[in-house]
Amino acid sequence: MKLIAAGQEYIIENNSVMIETILNIVDQALRDHSLVFCGFEVNGEEFYDDLAQLVADRGETIETIVAILLTQEQWRRETLHSVKEYLQNSLPLVETLYQDFYDGPSERVWQEFGKLIESMEWISKVAEYTDSQAFLDYQEEVRNLGIAVSQQDTGQIGDIIQYEIIPRFEKAIETLSAKDGGKAFDIN
Missing domain, CATH: 1.20.120 (Four Helix Bundle (Hemerythrin (Met), subunit A))
Known part of the structure; x- marks a missing residue:
C-alpha cells in the first residue's frame, strides 16, 4: 500500500508492524514540518477513527493512505x-x-x-x-x-x-x- 505524508510517498508492506511504521512516518513528518495531524484519507475517504481497526477490517483492500496534515494556521x-x-x-x-x-x-x-x-x-x-x-x-x-x-x-x-x-x-x-x-x- 502507498502512504503519503507531507508530500512524500512511501510504500508500506502489509505486515505486523505496518501500523507502527505508518505512525512513525507521520510522527516524523509532523516534527520535520511543524504540522498538526488531523486524520487519514483511506482510498479517498476521510477517516478519523482507529487506523489499526480499519487495517484489520479492510487491510488488503487499502491501496492508499494519505495523512491529513495541516499547518497550525x-x-x-x-x-x-x-x-x-x-x-x-x-x-x-x-x-x-x-x-x-x-x-x-x-x-x-x-x-x-x-x-x-x-x-x-x-x-x-x-x-x-x-x-x-x-x-x-x-x-x-x-x-x-x-x-x-x-x-x-x-x-x-x-x-x-x-x-x-x-x-x-x-x-x-x-x-x-x-x-x-x-x-x-x-x-x-
Missing part, C-alpha cells in the same frame, strides 16, 4: 470554520430547547441537552487551542447549567439557555463570520 482556520458551522446548525435547535425546559423536559429533551453540554465543552476546548477564549469559552455556562441540573430547576436551565447561551452563540457566529468566502476570520 490551516488547522486553526478549519477548526473555527467547523465551530461556526456547528453553531449555525445548532442555533435553531437550541432556540426551541429552552422552551422545552419551561414546558417540562422529556427524555428526548434531556438527550438533546446532553449533546448541547458536550458541544459547549468541545467548543471551550477549541477556544483554548485557537486563542479564541473571549467568545468561545462556555465553561461558566456549563457550570451554571450543572448547578441548575443539580437543583432540578428546569426553569433555570431554560433561562440559562435563552438568556446566556443563545446570545453567546449568536455573537460567536457573528464574530466567526467569514470575510472571504468562508476562509478568513476576524476573531478580534
Whole structure:
C-alpha cells in the first residue's frame, strides 16, 4: 500500500508492524514540518477513527493512505470554520430547547441537552487551542447549567439557555463570520 505524508510517498508492506511504521512516518513528518495531524484519507475517504481497526477490517483492500496534515494556521482556520458551522446548525435547535425546559423536559429533551453540554465543552476546548477564549469559552455556562441540573430547576436551565447561551452563540457566529468566502476570520 502507498502512504503519503507531507508530500512524500512511501510504500508500506502489509505486515505486523505496518501500523507502527505508518505512525512513525507521520510522527516524523509532523516534527520535520511543524504540522498538526488531523486524520487519514483511506482510498479517498476521510477517516478519523482507529487506523489499526480499519487495517484489520479492510487491510488488503487499502491501496492508499494519505495523512491529513495541516499547518497550525490551516488547522486553526478549519477548526473555527467547523465551530461556526456547528453553531449555525445548532442555533435553531437550541432556540426551541429552552422552551422545552419551561414546558417540562422529556427524555428526548434531556438527550438533546446532553449533546448541547458536550458541544459547549468541545467548543471551550477549541477556544483554548485557537486563542479564541473571549467568545468561545462556555465553561461558566456549563457550570451554571450543572448547578441548575443539580437543583432540578428546569426553569433555570431554560433561562440559562435563552438568556446566556443563545446570545453567546449568536455573537460567536457573528464574530466567526467569514470575510472571504468562508476562509478568513476576524476573531478580534
